[in-house]
Amino acid sequence: MDIPYTSKPRPDTGLYNAKVGIWLFLASEVMLFGALFSSYILLRIGADVWPQGLLNIPIGTFNTAVLITSSVTVVMAWASLKMNNFPKFKLYMGITILCALAFLGIKSIEYKDKFTHYQVWLKDGTTLTGHIAGNPYFWNHNTLDKKKLDHIEFTSDGKHDAKAGDKGQSHPGGHAPAVKIERKDITRLSAYVPAHSTYFAIYFTLTALHALHVIGGSLVLAFFWGPGSKMWKTDPERFTNRIEIGGLFWHFVDLVWIFLFPVLYLL
């Protein structure tokens, strides 16, 4: 028993099965990310203050360029197969996968920076942002109680805490000297983690879900680049179609990022 139209297009629709399948799947993905983007809009509209400028725009821009490059190379990989040039395919697909890895690496550095960056809310109504001595991860005010700390050594960013009053006497490095903050003066402490605010909640949800797509996509592409490429010898047409399908998914992943970048970094 053979399923028809697995690699040859059906005459009246002009499509082979997998292409219909991937477009349908992408439609559902649009709804998935669409729902999260809608949440972003609703949360932002409902927020008293919406943090801005907390993300590193140059890094984000660079990452965008990395992903767009990978989008170009994945097309080149497909086109190479169409032109019967298998070594070129290997090269371009390899670059695509490297770009994916680079993107993930850069993203994880960004994540790490956030996990060690803190905001502290003080009894007098002011807040400070900065780093705690020793750069611990994921602390909050409950951590202080659990560790029975009666104070923290806090290095303020200097840039963000306009209310703290030491902006006028800013230091050359942009950092204020470490100050000692008593536990009893702290009402809330949070790293830049999802629990910090709805802003970081939606930021991490969107980017982590996107990163999962990058991981999934690059695993599939890596399979096509490595063991899966054996099919080129047995069924080249179907293999080329597989690359096209993988490429369509990859473009979608890029497209999501192209929306994510301005929405989260720039707006």
Next chain:
Amino acid sequence: MQATSHATHHDPTHADSHHEELGFWRKYIFSTDHKVIGFQYLLTALVFLLIGFLLIGLMRWQLAYPGRAIPIGGALMEKMLGSDMVGKEAVTGKVGVIMPDLYNSFGAMHGTIMVFLAIVPLAFGAFGNFVTPLQIGAPDMAFPRLNMASYWAYFYGGVVMLVSFFVPGGAAKSGWTSYSPLASVADAQYAVNGQTLWIIGMVLLITSSLLGAVNFITTIIQLRAKGMTWMRMPFFVWAQFVTGFLLLLAFPPLEAAGIMQLMDNVLDTSFFLPTGMVVSGKVADISGGGSPLLWQHFFWFLGHPEVYVLILPAMGIVAEIISNNTRRPLWGYKTLVYSVLCIGFLSFIVWAHHMYLTGMGTKISTFFQTTTMMISIPSVFILTCFFISLWGGSIRFNTPMLFALAFLPMFGIGGLTGLPLGFNATDIYLHDTYYVIGHFHYVVAPGTIFGLLAGIYYWFPKATGRFMNEFLGKIHFVFSLIFMNAVFLPMFVQGMAGMSRRMYDGGATYSLQNTPEAIGALNALVIKHNISITHAAIGLGLAQIPFIINFFWSMFAGKRVTSDNPWEATTLEWSTPTPPPHGNFLKEPAAYRGPYEYSAPGAATDFTPQFQAEKP
């Protein structure tokens, strides 16, 4: 495509793995054959249907006899679920009282199991899988392995849901809608609680539906046989096609919402938790800034198309059976097709009629009231077409036809009682009362389930080569019909009297007896309906015994079919061998005419199948 397990001589060039006799595991458990997968869905979903029914049976006992131990199995339940869930009677000390937390769990899980683990898998997974490829003349689904994956995702989703009963705190208990912030607050002291598992289970079920939907739509677009044009497709296939799109596009937002609720529960975010939320008298330690309404929007954005996911396949089944047993073409085939497409589209813009009382604003309510009234129009078209199809037919009253006929008024009642809920003004009064329960159960229980049962009786001969017993079938039908109505009809009365749908004691707290001074207190008659409903529910359960016996007995000892087309039907699935082999058709199928050519003037028989070639 011709190669089947029946073929004795293999073409030597085709002697690849497809032709090997598959072992037991590959043939029945990890099969990629759409018919076997359909059967797997059928059996699993019927088991879940039974589980869901048992849950509500226990809840009904508590409603009828608050604080009394269940008559059997109380001690066993206490052992399984713990003494905080199953208590002792105050006076006699008898074990087996459903405690409030358990009641809430059962309520949430009854809804979840019935909708996501029983009806959708039956309607879409079982019937869609078994019948759709046969009706369009396809050898299998477009992606057989994906098909297997979607069954197993469903299966594991079900397992996670069942396991959640046994974690500390018990299963999810915030309603099948899992409204935040309640869902984030309940059992928050446990790291892994029922709600977390509910979300994980849902993600698996959503994955299953998504893979299924992609597969079905692709199959219908790509694998139609020669001559099977869009307007020659049986109505059942159209219904499945639209259902596929509903699942494809409505489920992902719930998946997104599920992820966000999971973040709220596990990582302490505040997607759905408002600023200044107070839990047990203390301001919660959260950032705040979230919106509980957001969850409700997402839930109902799935929840309403889901209603049509439940009903459309049943309509498709009923269309096939009515046309077959009236021996007349389906009246208004094109009207039916366009109506079902309209319903599919409109069902995406009616969701907030579940939320009139949330304070989202009267202007929005007005919009959704309008669209809700609009969607009832194509629904009425469909029902009207079915009724007119009966007119002047010489009806064969076999068991499938009886269930299909009962579907019409039952769904009619369910649909029409929905109108007062769709209007803002009347909904303010009826919202969250038993009236709502009566309404949607009329749509799903005697509506959809009757349609699905009709389908089981109708396609059973094709699947097994044997008929189900007519006598047992008719007993099953008569008692099911009586008890279904005895269960759900009094709920309209209770609801209109103002009984809330979520009361643990069946409204006793607000009875005239206990609170005579309260305005709108429930009188004794309204409360007494609880008892009659519970008895009817027990009767309904007993009425399914003939069906269960019939199903398994007929599979092995039922009357054998003598032809491949025992109902003398016209659609392509009846041209295959019985039961259809792997690959379905012995020769390449083709459709030469429309799907419902019954009693065509001048034809030799009163049915002219789609697969019968034109005379030269």
